[in-house]
Structures are given as C-alpha cells and as structure tokens.
Amino acid sequence: MELHTDQDIIDSIRRREDVAFKYLQVTFQDSIRLMVMEMGGSMEDAKDVFSEGLIALIRLVDQEDFKLTCKLGTLVYALCKKTWKQHLEKQVAVRNYHVRKLDGDTETDFTEEADLQLYSEIFWESFQQLDKSCRDILEAYLKEIPPREIAEKLGYSYAYVRKRKSLCHSYLMKMIEGHPTYIRIKQTELSLDLR
C-alpha cells in the first residue's frame, strides 16, 4: 500500500499497519535524533524519545475528535520535543538526589558524542557557506526531489542540475575537510592512534 498524504498515514496508523510505522521511522527518526542531541541528549535517549513520541501519536490519532491541523512531520516533532522535555524534568528530579555521569552512553563505541556534535557544527557551517545556487540544488537533492523537478523549479537544464550537484557536493566536502576544527579532530584521533 502506498501512502501519498499525511491523512493516508494517519488512517494507516489507525489500522495499525506496519507500513505507516516504517514510513515514520524512515522519514523522521534521523531528524528527531538530531533534535534530541542538539538539546543535550544522547543517541540512546533519542531512540527512546522517538519510540515514546510514536506511542503518543498513536494515542492521539485514536481519539475520536482528532483532526490533523498541521503537517504530520511537525506534529511528530512537537510530540517528541514534549516527550524529551518531560524526560529532562524527570532527570532533574533524579539529579537532586544523586548525580553521576552514566547517561549519554551510546552503542557507537569510540565515536564520542562530543565529536559528533562538533562534526555536525562543521557540516552545517560549511553547508551555509556555499553559494545560494549550490545550497538550493543540494537542498533539493537532499529532500529527494527528482532532478527534473529541481531543474524546472530552479530554471536550469536537467543536465546542468546533475552536474552542478556533483560539483557543489565536492566543494562542500572540500570545505569540511579543510575546516580548522575538522583538521584538529582528525589530528587528535591520529595522535591517539599512534600513541
């Protein structure tokens, strides 16, 4: 079954169809993870927040008087943000008794979340430094808009859009790899490996 609109997905959630949950996961999990991490959470927290956010969504769409008055993605965001805020309130309550550094652990072994945060900042900063036409083309690609549609929307030829996308992406990578913070992180990792 294909889900074309937000209402299709809502209906599918009401019928408890796997396809709806798969769609939500593929479409929104990464951005929710980013939101949680930007708000001080760990990857593990983000997984919990996303699952709890989806449970809240099920609870909401099951209400008889529920009517979707915004984009589904924005609703998922609002639900997960609220879930995370509640989680933070509970954490604060626990910390009033005992504070220890155990939370924030992840399954990513030696990939420190602090480094991930730095990488994220470098990626975003570099992307924003691209010229507008590069940003527009890459943004459209990143949103998985078909190249012909991008060409039509931006007033370029199909071939130009495809070629420009590759060029812009390689400019972006060059900026990232030349970023002073990126170089510093890499040098630190190297010195750790060689120590």
Added chain:
Amino acid sequence: MENKTHRNRKLADYIYNDLDRDSVAEIEREISSDPELSESYLLNLQVKEYLQAKLQLEEMRSDPMLEDAEKLADMAFDTEIPEQSKHASVPVNRNWRRIRQLTFAITLAASVALLISLLRPFNVDQDRLYDRYYAPLEASDFSQRGSSNEQFSAVARGINLYLDGEYAQSILEFNTISSDPAIRAEVEFFSALSYMGLKQYQDAQSLFESLLLEENRYQLETLWYASLAYLKTGESARALSLLQQLEQYDGFYQKGAQRLGRKLVRIQ
C-alpha cells in the same frame, strides 16, 4: 588532484543515487578495494545524512503551523495510554535503496573499524574507555544521617572534602578516624575514591577489594569504581569480572556495566 576531484564528484553521484547500475557496481568495487576511498565515502554519506536530518528539523522548527502541532501534542499527553497503543510495535525497516546503501556502508564501516582496532594499541582504548566512564561521585547523603558524634562528623568532613575535589585532604581526614565497624564502609569507600581522584589506582583497588569481602551499603558503587580502577591499570580480566557481578543487580549501574563490559570484551 584532478583525479581526487573526479572521484569526489563520482562519489556525490553515487550517494545522491544519480548513477546507472553499471556505474554503481563499478564504484562499489572501487570503494571496497581502496581504503582511502572507503573512508571518503563514509564521510560523504555521514555529511549527506546529517544535512538531510538538519534541513528537515529546521523546516519543522520554522513551520508556521508549529503552534497547532504543539496544541495537538498537549492533547496526546492529556490522555491515558490505551493497552493496545502501549504494545504497538515500531518496526525497523528502510526502503530498498537505503537498505542497499546502508548495508554496504555498515559492511564497510565494520571493515574500517576492524582495521583501526588492529592498528590501535590496546591501552589507548582502555584509557579512552576509562575517560568516557569515570566521573567522581558527585553527591552523598551521608551528612543527613549522622553528625551525632565526633566520628561521624569526621566522616562527613572527609566525604565533603572528597566531593569538593580535595582528595589528599580527604584521605588525611579519614586517616584520623579510628577503626569502627559502624563507619568502616564510608571510610574505606571514600578513601578509595579519593585515591582514584589522585590517580593512585592500586591504593584504591586495595580498599575496594577489602570492601568487597562483605556486603555493605556501597556494594554497587564499589563494584563500579573498582572495575574502573582495574580498567585503568590494564587489568581488564578483573575489571570484566566485577562488571559482570554488577550486571546482576538491577539499578543505576546495571546498564553502564553491561555496556562497558561489552566494549571491554570487544577490545580484548
């Protein structure tokens, strides 16, 4: 240089799904056989996935209908959880194209990780694990229990010195206290922690071992910090054994013990 630029463009075409089948097969072969290209591919993919998530997140945050969404979210949290919803599964899956790339990326990442782990000295990993997991104990409720006599006051002072990061002073304070079974656990536990703070791990280990000989109110904390002390001195078998004991107890340290134990096994 020109080659590198050409290769980067080709990688861009690959990660944006803009290559025909033959070219996909060709670049995947190249990535598999060239470690430098593999690393570059993983970075390209990481950048793409990050930017996708970030752009979507920014769109959600700036959506003019966000206020409506927040009102709806409030409604969801005002209601009780129906049983069926509680047990609704959230399956893990991806569409075929993402699965294909993801599988390829994971296989590749595993190979790169293996390579890195073979090249990296073992003690560096242990130090990094220790740095990741060690944090001084930041609170204690001891002072609420007793200041009824001089012995208890001295213990409270020693603990407070530890909490303030005055490790050497804390040990001196504990050394003034005569042996009393009623406060032995506090004295030994916080002295051991202070030794850890001073990086005197073997002194800390001796005290922790003494504490582990019998049940005490710091049992779980002792297992945790002792395992870290052994991790730091490279005695990973003892560290692992303590973590495995700690895993048996429900509570604050259980999850951390499981994770640290798994990581320790992986780097051994």
